[in-house]
Amino acid sequence: MIRHSAAAAFGRHRGMLAVGGVDVARLAERVGTTPFFAYDRSLLDARIARLRSSLPPDVELSYAVKANPMPAVVQHLSHLVDSFDVASVGELRTALDTPLRPDRITFAGPGKTDPALTQAVAADVTVVLESENEVPRLAAIGDRLGLRPRVAVRVNPDFEVKGTGVRLGGGSQQFGVDAERVPALIRRITETGIELLGLHVFAGSQTLHSERLCEVQRRTVDLLLRLADDIPVPVRYLNLGGGFGIPYVDRDAPLDLDAVAANLSELLATRLRSRLPEARVALELGRYIVGECGVYVTRVVDRKVSRGTTLLVTDGGLHHQLAASGNFGQVIRRNFPLAVANRIDSAPTETVDVVGCLCTTLDVLGRGVRLPHTGPGDLIVLFQAGAYGLTASPTAFLSHPPPAEILL
Numbered sequence: 500m501i502r503h504s505a506a507a508a509f510g511r512h513r514g515m516l517a518v519g520g521v522d523v524a525r526l527a528e529r530v531g532t533t534p535f536f537a538y539d540r541s542l543l544d545a546r547i548a549r550l551r552s553s554l555p556p557d558v559e560l561s562y563a564v565k566a567n568p569m570p571a572v573v574q575h576l577s578h579l580v581d582s583f584d585v586a587s588v589g590e591l592r593t594a595l596d597t598p599l600r601p602d603r604i605t606f607a608g609p610g611k612t613d614p615a616l617t618q619a620v621a622a623d624v625t626v627v628l629e630s631e632n633e634v635p636r637l638a639a640i641g642d643r644l645g646l647r648p649r650v651a652v653r654v655n656p657d658f659e660v661k662g663t664g665v666r667l668g669g670g671s672q673q674f675g676v677d678a679e680r681v682p683a684l685i686r687r688i689t690e691t692g693i694e695l696l697g698l699h700v701f702a703g704s705q706t707l708h709s710e711r712l713c714e715v716q717r718r719t720v721d722l723l724l725r726l727a728d729d730i731p732v733p734v735r736y737l738n739l740g741g742g743f744g745i746p747y748v749d750r751d752a753p754l755d756l757d758a759v760a761a762n763l764s765e766l767l768a769t770r771l772r773s774r775l776p777e778a779r780v781a782l783e784l785g786r787y788i789v790g791e792c793g794v795y796v797t798r799v800v801d802r803k804v805s806r807g808t809t810l811l812v813t814d815g816g817l818h819h820q821l822a823a824s825g826n827f828g829q830v831i832r833r834n835f836p837l838a839v840a841n842r843i844d845s846a847p848t849e850t851v852d853v854v855g856c857l858c859t860t861l862d863v864l865g866r867g868v869r870l871p872h873t874g875p876g877d878l879i880v881l882f883q884a885g886a887y888g889l890t891a892s893p894t895a896f897l898s899h900p901p902p903a904e905i906l907l
């Protein structure tokens with residue numbers, strides 16, 4: 500019996516969970532080792548199709564590569580989204596290897612070094628300014644290369660909406676330029692001859708409440724329209740951010756995408772299109788696109804009982820999937836969905852703790868989990884592992900080998 504909606508998205512084969520139609524036992528043989536991450540391209544396709552069918556047709560989708568920078572995933576998505584947002588030269592390189600045009604890549608993130616800015620200008624990607632100080636540096640780089648840098652300004656909004664998951668805008672921030680300083684910055688950009696494409700707001704991440712996302716969108720549009728009045732050239736790009744969350748723990752209800760899309764449609768029709776008809780309007784999404792499309796598979800190495808608690812010790816752990824251990828963004832640790840992948844239909848018979856192989860009590864993948872009888876050799880699968888898994892985990896901790904990643 501499949502108990503988690505996360506598991507239901509994946510297929511089954513021979514009584515096992517299947518990714519891309521291949522059961523996990525065979526996948527483990529194919530990979531040659533555990534643990535590994537497996538991503539399902541048909542689920543990526545379905546997720547993008549769902550977004551496209553719900554969102555207004557003239558809203559572009561930008562994939563935030565940070566959520567999952569595996570080159571094969573980024574290549575696959577390059578055929579499905581309109582643009583990429585990268586946050587490092589490593590991600591930039593991965594994005595530039597895809598067929599997507601460089602002018603469809605934005606390079607955001609604080610602390611961009613001169614070599615990083617130089618690479619971006621030379622590659623013809625759009626630099627998202629996170630600080631006023633990037634303007635003279637970009638101008639000097641442009642002069643030296645004989646190229647005209649292209650920028651968008653990331654605005655740190657003058658509002659913050661409570662309860663929106665991870666807050667990345669409002670108040671004092673290392674991200675973007677405070678809204679009240681943006682008009683002066685725009686004057687400087689145009690004076691230096693840098694090409695100004697438009698504006699970007701990214702107010703928060705992992706929001707499951709549609710009403711709050713709608714409010715963020717309304718306030719973002721208000722702010723951008725206000726700022727656009729100070730831009731002496733046509734605004735050609737408006738990035739409204741994203742923040743669409745996915746359910747990780749039992750009490751999480753999925754985001755009401757249609758409600759968010761309806762709100763966006765209305766904002767476009769009643770506010771944006773008449774005022775800024777030339778602007779491409781983009782949403783920037785990471786985990787909503789990839790998060791539910793991937794699993795982390797780890798093998799049980801030991802089964803032991805400690806003072807009445809049965810523990811399944813696996814060859815994986817928080818060094819690969821930190822978020823599932825509760826140490827990446829959770830205040831109170833709650834279990835991510837997990838199952839015995841090679842016995843996905845078996846009814847639970849016992850309550851166990853699933854732990855990793857690291858020497859820290861933080862390395863818990865599931866506490867008090869109801870599972871069928873499980874022992875060494877069995878495969879545990881953790882769902883919702885497609886985003887911020889491998890690259891958001893301390894892989895060097897304890898010097899275990901890195902896990903494999905495959906796209907099916």
Ligand SMILES: Cc1ncc(COP(=O)(O)O)c(C=O)c1O
Pocket residue numbers: 563566584607667701703704705741742743783784785786787886
């Ligand atoms: C600027 C920016 N864009 C996009 C994202 C992606 O967020 P998510 O993966 O939650 O959609 C983030 C997350 O931190 C971000 O800071």
